[in-house]
Amino acid sequence: MPTxxxxxxxxxxxxxxxxxxxxxxxxxxxDHFRATVTAQAFAGRxxxxxxxxxxxxxxxxxxxxxHALSLKTEVG
Amino acid sequence: MAxxxxxxxPSEGAENPIRTAIAEAIAENPVILFMKGDPxxxxxxxxxxxxxxxxxxxxxxAAVDVLPDPxxxxxxxxxxxxxxxxxxxxxxxxxxxxxxxxEMYESGELARLLGAEDAAPAAPAAxxxxxxxxxxxxxxxxxxx
Numbered sequence: 001m002p003t004x005x006x007x008x009x010x011x012x013x014x015x016x017x018x019x020x021x022x023x024x025x026x027x028x029x030x031d032h033f034r035a036t037v038t039a040q041a042f043a044g045r046x047x048x049x050x051x052x053x054x055x056x057x058x059x060x061x062x063x064x065x066x067h068a069l070s071l072k073t074e075v076g
Numbered sequence: 077m078a079x080x081x082x083x084x085x086p087s088e089g090a091e092n093p094i095r096t097a098i099a100e101a102i103a104e105n106p107v108i109l110f111m112k113g114d115p116x117x118x119x120x121x122x123x124x125x126x127x128x129x130x131x132x133x134x135x136x137x138a139a140v141d142v143l144p145d146p147x148x149x150x151x152x153x154x155x156x157x158x159x160x161x162x163x164x165x166x167x168x169x170x171x172x173x174x175x176x177x178x179e180m181y182e183s184g185e186l187a188r189l190l191g192a193e194d195a196a197p198a199a200p201a202a203x204x205x206x207x208x209x210x211x212x213x214x215x216x217x218x219x220x221x
Contacts (some may be wrong), residue, residue, distance in 0.1 A: 051172065052200070055158070058159075069160075070174070071175050
């Protein structure tokens with residue numbers, strides 16, 4: 001099961017300049033996460049596209065080992 | 077719009093009735109929610125919250141339960157390039173999942189988006205959430221058989 005810190009590092013590694021805050025909100029079940037991601041890469045993109053950028057980091061893991069990744073994205 | 081683009085589905089086109097049914101449901105319903113469970117009994121907290129937001133705005137929407145057949149979800153995500161459920165479409169466009177819908181509700185954007193929809197002259201498909209749920213659901217199931 002991934003940890004919030006692994007999720008954070010995967011996002012920050014894959015999206016240059018991104019800063020992510022990730023918390024587990026599934027009561028420690030390890031498969032529900034909430035992430036706030038701030039990145040300059042989001043500039044000029046719609047919210048859908050911003051979220052896709054983050055989802056793309058995890059590919060097939062979303063819906064698999066990561067049951068849910070709740071997102072909030074900000075340009076910064 | 078309801079047909080499958082041969083470029084994105086080179087060999088599956090007519091051979092993929094589920095994707096065709098999904099595309100048609102999206103094209104035919106001005107507001108359509110793909111969810112787990114149905115609006116009366118959502119089977120997931122994210123679907124439940126999204127339904128609650130739409131109901132808070134008194135929105136009329138079609139609903140499709142993705143749970144009866146895993147291929148519905150697979151084909152939907154392939155079509156929309158969006159990995160999670162629920163997925164809300166307005167006027168054929170993916171609006172987002174629970175996070176985006178909730179964020180847009182809180183900012184008033186969703187009310188404006190759906191309000192504009194209500195003001196559109198011809199929206200004969202929208203005829204009450206309950207009825208639409210059934211018809212949206214049946215459309216997919218009918219074509220599965």
